[in-house]
Amino acid sequence: MATETKTTAPTTTLSAKKMEASFLVDTTKCIGCRGCQIACKQWNQNLTDKTTMGSTFTNPPKLNSKTYTNIAFYESEQNGDLSWNFARNGCFHCKKPACASVCPVEALVKTPEGPIIYREPRCIGCRYCMLACPFNVPKYEWEKVSPSIQKCNFCYDRLLAGMIPSCAKSCPTGTITFNDSIEKNLNEAKKRIAEHPGKYHNHIYGEKEAGGTSVLLLSAIPLDQIGHAKVSDQVLPDLTWKYISGIPAIIGVVLAAGIGSWVITRRNQNMDKEGDK
Amino acid sequence: MSTERHEIKMFTPTTIVLLIMMAVGAVSVFKRMTLGLGATTNLQDDFPWGFWIGFDVLGGVAMAAGGFVIASTVYLFNMKKYKPIARPAILTAFLGYVLAASGITLDIGQPFRIWHPIVMWQIQSIMFIVAIHVVLYTTVLGMESSPMFFERIGLKGVQRFVEKIMMPIALFGTLLSTLHQSSLGAVYLIVPDKLHPLWYSSLLPFSFLVSAVMMGLSMVSFESILSSKFFKHQANMGILSGLARGSIIAIGFYFVLKMFVLFKGPGLAAAFDGSMEAKMYLLEMGIGIIAPLLLLLVPTVRSNINSILLVNSLVIIGIVINRMNVALFGMLRHAKARGVEYFPTINEFMVTLFLVAVGLFLFKFACKYFNVLSYEEVKQ
Numbered sequence: 108m109a110t111e112t113k114t115t116a117p118t119t120t121l122s123a124k125k126m127e128a129s130f131l132v133d134t135t136k137c138i139g140c141r142g143c144q145i146a147c148k149q150w151n152q153n154l155t156d157k158t159t160m161g162s163t164f165t166n167p168p169k170l171n172s173k174t175y176t177n178i179a180f181y182e183s184e185q186n187g188d189l190s191w192n193f194a195r196n197g198c199f200h201c202k203k204p205a206c207a208s209v210c211p212v213e214a215l216v217k218t219p220e221g222p223i224i225y226r227e228p229r230c231i232g233c234r235y236c237m238l239a240c241p242f243n244v245p246k247y248e249w250e251k252v253s254p255s256i257q258k259c260n261f262c263y264d265r266l267l268a269g270m271i272p273s274c275a276k277s278c279p280t281g282t283i284t285f286n287d288s289i290e291k292n293l294n295e296a297k298k299r300i301a302e303h304p305g306k307y308h309n310h311i312y313g314e315k316e317a318g319g320t321s322v323l324l325l326s327a328i329p330l331d332q333i334g335h336a337k338v339s340d341q342v343l344p345d346l347t348w349k350y351i352s353g354i355p356a357i358i359g360v361v362l363a364a365g366i367g368s369w370v371i372t373r374r375n376q377n378m379d380k381e382g383d384k
Numbered sequence: 385m386s387t388e389r390h391e392i393k394m395f396t397p398t399t400i401v402l403l404i405m406m407a408v409g410a411v412s413v414f415k416r417m418t419l420g421l422g423a424t425t426n427l428q429d430d431f432p433w434g435f436w437i438g439f440d441v442l443g444g445v446a447m448a449a450g451g452f453v454i455a456s457t458v459y460l461f462n463m464k465k466y467k468p469i470a471r472p473a474i475l476t477a478f479l480g481y482v483l484a485a486s487g488i489t490l491d492i493g494q495p496f497r498i499w500h501p502i503v504m505w506q507i508q509s510i511m512f513i514v515a516i517h518v519v520l521y522t523t524v525l526g527m528e529s530s531p532m533f534f535e536r537i538g539l540k541g542v543q544r545f546v547e548k549i550m551m552p553i554a555l556f557g558t559l560l561s562t563l564h565q566s567s568l569g570a571v572y573l574i575v576p577d578k579l580h581p582l583w584y585s586s587l588l589p590f591s592f593l594v595s596a597v598m599m600g601l602s603m604v605s606f607e608s609i610l611s612s613k614f615f616k617h618q619a620n621m622g623i624l625s626g627l628a629r630g631s632i633i634a635i636g637f638y639f640v641l642k643m644f645v646l647f648k649g650p651g652l653a654a655a656f657d658g659s660m661e662a663k664m665y666l667l668e669m670g671i672g673i674i675a676p677l678l679l680l681l682v683p684t685v686r687s688n689i690n691s692i693l694l695v696n697s698l699v700i701i702g703i704v705i706n707r708m709n710v711a712l713f714g715m716l717r718h719a720k721a722r723g724v725e726y727f728p729t730i731n732e733f734m735v736t737l738f739l740v741a742v743g744l745f746l747f748k749f750a751c752k753y754f755n756v757l758s759y760e761e762v763k764q
Contacts, residue, residue: 247432
């Protein structure tokens with residue numbers, strides 16, 4: 108880590124290599140060391156939070172503007188024994204992202220390599236991305252007078268420099284597997300479920316959620332039990348696009364109706380006037 | 385029939401109350417600008433849009449709908465009977481849009497970048513569509529209001545020219561309003577998993593448009609009655625009962641639409657399950673639709689100025705509740721599931737109070753210095 112120097116993410120140049128960045132996060136392998144959480148903070152130079160002891164070991168308890176990824180700790184009782192389940196939170200980098208589609212100034216954009224990156228100088232702070240994201244990922248610097256949106260950028264700068272994202276790099280158990288193809292990770296996930304049907308809950312979170320995401324999750328228990336909300340398979344930008352693509356038709360109808368009623372009512376009035384004479 | 389503007393006194397108790405509200409509210413605006421959103425509002429990561437979006441922006445824009453409703457009635461449908469109320473209605477809409485735009489500017493995290501959408505187009509974004517319409521329609525409303533300004537400063541030629549091209553201006557304004565009112569509903573199309581099913585529907589844009597027309601008719605009537613009371617001139621009953629008849633059609637249509645959305649979506653039971661959302665839904669339906677509709681069907685109600693005022697107030701409150709339901713109450717369930725509650729801070733209320741007070745003050749100011757209310761009389 109120390110030998111790598113941080114570079115600023117180029118926003119327009121694209122890497123020559125064809126890539127479709129993807130994580131397979133197999134939470135059954137996670138030991139809750141939180142190395143990914145720390146590596147993420149280090150690489151992105153995010154400050155630590157002042158925290159207090161809560162009811163669980165999850166710390167900080169939620170993603171925030173200084174925490175792009177965290178490990179959530181869930182205790183459950185299985186066969187009379189205490190069992191730990193861990194969840195990794197962070198941006199899913201949707202294939203058809205709601206956040207980028209709603210941004211009025213293209214501050215959030217989906218890069219051809221897959222990561223959704225944030226271009227701060229454009230952002231007006233409308234926070235529509237926060238409202239629209241089905242996974243509640245974009246966070247805001249509420250404490251600042253001149254705030255920005257903050258979220259995981261898939262270590263886009265590292266990807267362009269030929270390195271894998273810092274969380275995946277730091278993971279000691281192979282929980283986070285980086286691959287340059289979503290397809291390959293999906294196949295690997297299916298293979299693991301098929302080979303160990305008892306070990307996994309039979310659902311790949313991210314395969315269909317929100318129309319498919321770049322980050323795929325595997326777990327031992329249903330994902331809503333480890334804090335991942337049920338998200339419909341609907342491609343969200345399609346919902347608003349249906350309205351926007353209808354605008355030309357609305358323009359046509361209103362103009363025709365407006366001019367039409369103007370012509371008709373005016374003619375009727377002129378006829379009334381002539382009738383009075 | 386109408387009041388000479390010179391008879392309007394500037395320093396009345398009402399004005400003094402408005403000035404105090406503005407002074408108190410200005411402190412809150414200053415605080416928001418210097419301390420930031422986190423220190424002055426209850427907005428948070430799991431509840432990014434609050435009272436300002438619900439009331440100032442969604443409510444304010446709906447309340448400004450009287451402008452395009454009357455402009456199209458007078459200039460497109462050629463119903464000249466309504467011309468006396470065109471000036472106050474369009475002026476109110478203009479002030480409403482200026483204030484809604486000010487509300488958005490204070491709400492966004494980077495107020496000094498408010499102009500970015502004008503140059504950084506992103507046509508997939510409803511927010512971009514909304515932003516462009518605010519800019520264009522505020523300009524149109526400014527043009528629609530400009531004749532009284534030119535009249536005042538003695539540029540008769542310019543005044544006559546603008547009045548002559550009013551039909552295309554009004555047509556463009558009606559187009560922009562149709563798109564803007566509906567696009568505010570379209571903003572929420574992207575949150576099917578977050579907005580409560582009592583309000584989420586693919587018909588949200590249409591529902592916002594229809595309710596805006598309904599609100600517009602009531603706002604115009606409401607204003608005419610209030611200004612006749614405040615500035616002590618006789619209200620025109622022909623205009624008021626005409627607006628009331630228009631309201632019956634608009635409210636009736638909106639009722640059918642709301643029922644269609646309810647039965648096609650969550651079903652009737654969802655409205656009566658006793659949850660907070662169901663109660664807010666019934667409140668919105670009862671105050672804004674059912675009570676006004678039943679009242680307006682009584683002929684004596686339509687011919688009595690005070691009962692029309694009551695009906696107008698019900699519609700206005702009902703539609704504002706609808707906008708608050710979409711922006712706030714309908715979104716709370718999702719926030720609660722993530723362990724978050726939202727209630728506006730005093731500061732958020734104060735900023736809104738500031739905007740409302742500025743709007744009312746500017747309206748009074750305009751009535752005093754321009755021929756807003758006495759237009760027809762001056763012409764005769």
